[in-house]
Amino acid sequence: MKKLIAACLLGVSFCAHAQSSFVKDSLDSYIQRGLRNWNLPGLAVVVVKDGKTVVLKGYGVRxxxxxxxxNADTRFMIASNTKLFTGTALAQLEFRKKLSLDDKVTKYFPDFRLYDSISTQLVSVRDMLCHRIGTKTFQGDFTFWNSSLSRAAIMQKMRLLKPGRPFRQDYGYCNSCFLTAGEVIPKVTGLSWEAYITDSILRPLGMTRTSALSAGMEKMDNVARPYTTSYSDQLHRVPYDQWDNLAPAASIISTVNDLSHWLQFQLDSGRYQGKTIMPFAVLQKTRDVNIITGSRKSLQFPMHFRGYGLGVYSADYNGRQVYWHTGGAGGMVSNVCFVPEENLGIAILTNNDNQSFFEALRYQLLDAYLGVAYVDRSAQLLPGAQKEAKEQLQEISSWHARVKGALPPLPVSSYTGTYRNPIYGPIDISTGKKADQLFIRFEGHADLTATLSWMDNNEWLLEYTNIEYGIFKVKFRTQGNKVSGIELRANEFVEYDAYDFVKQ
Incomplete structure (x- = not known):
C-alpha cells in the first residue's frame, strides 16, 4: 500500500495505472481491516469490468x-436497491405502450389523494418514481415500515402526509411513493408487482437466488443475519425487516453473484449473455435526471452535480457519469453502482447497518478505476463515525443514570390509556413491570413495544424492544394534573420527524 501511495504522487496518469493494482494487491487486506474497524460481521462484493467479473467474493461471517x-451466494436484503428494478419495469411498460410515465396516478387509482387537491390532480407515475411530491425524506415511514398495514392502506394514508415543500420543487425521499408507482403494474398487466419483476427481470437475467419478496427470509439457506451497533458498543441481532407491504420500494433479497448479472445487463445496454433483455431506451429512461438532489462541490469526493432518475442516482465522479443507489434495511446496508463509460459495475452487501464502510469501499473502488489519487476512504470516514457513536453512548449512559426508581409527579395510572396520532393511529400505554415504568404497545406493529422509565425533570427514558428504533428521552404533555399527550420519535434510520400522540 505504501508503494501505491508513493506511485500516486508521481502524477495522475501514472496514478490511474498504479491504482488498478489496488484490486489485485490490496483489496483483501483493505476489506479485512474495514471489517475490524467498523465492527462489521460480514460483507460480499462484486466488481464487473469490461464484461468480466473480476471480483466476486465474501468476507467475514453471516x-x-x-x-x-x-460467500458470493449469501443472501442479503438489498432494500432500496429494489427501486431501480421498479423504475426499470415501469420504463419497460412505457416502451411497450402499456402506460405513460406521465400518466396521472388517479388514472389508475381514482380515489388516490395527496394532502392537497392540486397535487392530487397533477401527480404522475414519474413524480412517484423521483421523490418530488414535496414530502420530507422518510415521511410516514414510522407508520409504514414493518407495519401490519396493507399496500392499499399505506396508499390511503398518503393523503395525511403534509408536505414540507412545494410540489415538484424539492427532493424528499419517499418509500410510499415507490409503492404507489409499483402498484400501477398490476393495473396494466394483471400481474402483481412481484410476479412482473420476477418474470420480466429476475428470470431473464438468471437471478435464481434472488427473491422479489422478503417474507420468510430467515428460513432460506445461506442467508445473512442482520445486526446493528446502533445505541450500543456491541453487535446486536435484530429482526428481519418485513418490507413486503412496501415491496416496490425495498423488498428484494439478492446475492452479489446474482447482482453481477444485473450489472452486466446495465453495462451492456440491456443485454445479458448476448441476448437483448430490454431495449437500451428503457435503461436510458431510468437514468434521465428528473430532479436535482445537489449541485455543490463535494468536500471529500470528486463530485459536483447529483440528481435522481427513476430509482437511481446520477452524479459526476472525476469526470465520469456514475449511477448508484444505496439500500438500508434493519441490520443490512448495501449499494449498487455502475459507470457505463468505464464499463464498471460494483455491488456491496453487508450485515451491520450502523457503519459507513460499505460506502467507503465503493468510493475506494471508484477511485481505483477512475484514476483518483489515493485516499484511504475508510480512514477518512471512520473518525467522524467513532466520535458520533461515542457521544451517543455517553448521552444514553447519562440518561440511564437518571433512572433511580423514583416515582413521577402524577400517579402512574394518570399516564396510562390510549393515545392517537392521525397518521399512525392508536398506541396503548399501560403500567410496566416496575413502579416507575410504563409499557407501550404499538397497534400498527404487532412485534414492536417499548418501555418508558421515569428519570426526573418531567422526562422519561424511551427504549424500544427492537433497538433499531432507538433510545430517547421524552416528555408527556400535561395540563394541570391531567396528561394530554406525548411526542415519540424513532431512529432517523426509520423517520426523521417525531409523532405527536394525543391522549383519548
Missing part, C-alpha cells in the same frame, strides 16, 4: 454465533 462464512 452469523456471529455459528461463524458461517459469507
Amino acid at each position: 452469523d456471529i454465533g455459528t461463524k458461517e462464512p459469507v
Whole structure:
C-alpha cells in the first residue's frame, strides 16, 4: 500500500495505472481491516469490468454465533436497491405502450389523494418514481415500515402526509411513493408487482437466488443475519425487516453473484449473455435526471452535480457519469453502482447497518478505476463515525443514570390509556413491570413495544424492544394534573420527524 501511495504522487496518469493494482494487491487486506474497524460481521462484493467479473467474493461471517462464512451466494436484503428494478419495469411498460410515465396516478387509482387537491390532480407515475411530491425524506415511514398495514392502506394514508415543500420543487425521499408507482403494474398487466419483476427481470437475467419478496427470509439457506451497533458498543441481532407491504420500494433479497448479472445487463445496454433483455431506451429512461438532489462541490469526493432518475442516482465522479443507489434495511446496508463509460459495475452487501464502510469501499473502488489519487476512504470516514457513536453512548449512559426508581409527579395510572396520532393511529400505554415504568404497545406493529422509565425533570427514558428504533428521552404533555399527550420519535434510520400522540 505504501508503494501505491508513493506511485500516486508521481502524477495522475501514472496514478490511474498504479491504482488498478489496488484490486489485485490490496483489496483483501483493505476489506479485512474495514471489517475490524467498523465492527462489521460480514460483507460480499462484486466488481464487473469490461464484461468480466473480476471480483466476486465474501468476507467475514453471516452469523456471529455459528461463524458461517459469507460467500458470493449469501443472501442479503438489498432494500432500496429494489427501486431501480421498479423504475426499470415501469420504463419497460412505457416502451411497450402499456402506460405513460406521465400518466396521472388517479388514472389508475381514482380515489388516490395527496394532502392537497392540486397535487392530487397533477401527480404522475414519474413524480412517484423521483421523490418530488414535496414530502420530507422518510415521511410516514414510522407508520409504514414493518407495519401490519396493507399496500392499499399505506396508499390511503398518503393523503395525511403534509408536505414540507412545494410540489415538484424539492427532493424528499419517499418509500410510499415507490409503492404507489409499483402498484400501477398490476393495473396494466394483471400481474402483481412481484410476479412482473420476477418474470420480466429476475428470470431473464438468471437471478435464481434472488427473491422479489422478503417474507420468510430467515428460513432460506445461506442467508445473512442482520445486526446493528446502533445505541450500543456491541453487535446486536435484530429482526428481519418485513418490507413486503412496501415491496416496490425495498423488498428484494439478492446475492452479489446474482447482482453481477444485473450489472452486466446495465453495462451492456440491456443485454445479458448476448441476448437483448430490454431495449437500451428503457435503461436510458431510468437514468434521465428528473430532479436535482445537489449541485455543490463535494468536500471529500470528486463530485459536483447529483440528481435522481427513476430509482437511481446520477452524479459526476472525476469526470465520469456514475449511477448508484444505496439500500438500508434493519441490520443490512448495501449499494449498487455502475459507470457505463468505464464499463464498471460494483455491488456491496453487508450485515451491520450502523457503519459507513460499505460506502467507503465503493468510493475506494471508484477511485481505483477512475484514476483518483489515493485516499484511504475508510480512514477518512471512520473518525467522524467513532466520535458520533461515542457521544451517543455517553448521552444514553447519562440518561440511564437518571433512572433511580423514583416515582413521577402524577400517579402512574394518570399516564396510562390510549393515545392517537392521525397518521399512525392508536398506541396503548399501560403500567410496566416496575413502579416507575410504563409499557407501550404499538397497534400498527404487532412485534414492536417499548418501555418508558421515569428519570426526573418531567422526562422519561424511551427504549424500544427492537433497538433499531432507538433510545430517547421524552416528555408527556400535561395540563394541570391531567396528561394530554406525548411526542415519540424513532431512529432517523426509520423517520426523521417525531409523532405527536394525543391522549383519548
